[in-house]
Amino acid sequence: MMRVLIFATLLAVNIQRAGTLGAELLVRNLPVPADAADLDQPITSYSTLEDERGFAIAYYGVEPDGMLHELRVRTYDAATRKWRKWTQTEPIGSVTRLSRGGRFLFATGHASPSASATLVLTDTLELKRQLDGWPELVLPDGRLFFVRSMVHFAPAHASALALYDPATDREVAVYPDASVKNERGGEKMPGTDRWMDRSIEAVKRRQDGTIEFRVIERRLRLDREQRGIPAGPEERATVICTIDTPQPVCRRSDARGQR
Numbered sequence: 001m002m003r004v005l006i007f008a009t010l011l012a013v014n015i016q017r018a019g020t021l022g023a024e025l026l027v028r029n030l031p032v033p034a035d036a037a038d039l040d041q042p043i044t045s046y047s048t049l050e051d052e053r054g055f056a057i058a059y060y061g062v063e064p065d066g067m068l069h070e071l072r073v074r075t076y077d078a079a080t081r082k083w084r085k086w087t088q089t090e091p092i093g094s095v096t097r098l099s100r101g102g103r104f105l106f107a108t109g110h111a112s113p114s115a116s117a118t119l120v121l122t123d124t125l126e127l128k129r130q131l132d133g134w135p136e137l138v139l140p141d142g143r144l145f146f147v148r149s150m151v152h153f154a155p156a157h158a159s160a161l162a163l164y165d166p167a168t169d170r171e172v173a174v175y176p177d178a179s180v181k182n183e184r185g186g187e188k189m190p191g192t193d194r195w196m197d198r199s200i201e202a203v204k205r206r207q208d209g210t211i212e213f214r215v216i217e218r219r220l221r222l223d224r225e226q227r228g229i230p231a232g233p234e235e236r237a238t239v240i241c242t243i244d245t246p247q248p249v250c251r252r253s254d255a256r257g258q259r
Helices: 002-016 021-027
Strands: 018-020 042-051 054-061 071-077 082-088 095-101 104-112 115-122 127-131 133-138 144-148 161-165 170-175 195-205 211-222 228-230 235-242 249-254
Touching (some): 018 021, 021 042, 021 054, 054 095, 071 104, 104 133, 115 144, 170 235
Antiparallel strands (some): 018 042, 054 071, 071 082, 095 104, 104 115, 115 133, 133 144, 144 161, 161 170, 195 211, 211 235, 235 249
């Protein structure tokens, strides 16, 4: 699936990146944090974010055993010219992305080509939640659409889109809805021996405030070796969801515009 290729590429890019915190700050002409004892220590598997609000970096120090240990997140507020720091001993894998929405910073790590952990941090770098999945769209108010993590190397991978609202600290199913049983990408068609394989792509916000994304689905059957074999045609659809209620309401149209 395309998602596997994207994550493999991101992982390779991050592994190759190895510099120092000092070098990252120097190239941006940023002041040095007062507590930056690791300024000249080589860092790895990191990601940065620069916007009108300032700068953020999530990184690991290079260790003799070659493993990822303490995750460190630093942010610089352009308005107050102050640094903040947050650490946790549990790594989330190579940091593939930092994103921001509202008062929240999202740090996404690589667990496998089909799984990620996304940390939800407040603007004061307090951990609010760890989501099991990767971001697809961050709204200006901090709400986050994310694809839930899946078991890698499974016969079928049925992507599931969810919405997390940091204001209520609540996540809800978007597509498929909560009535569909989906266990980390495993989604069996009710009353059959078929499994669903699904990709969710191009999640975006429309001018009218609704959310739109593409869905590509195919039903699979499992052979004796538990490999997924196509059991029907590939189906493509566009899904549009209203998000002005606690539970998004979605409608689907196929590629020909039929409902």
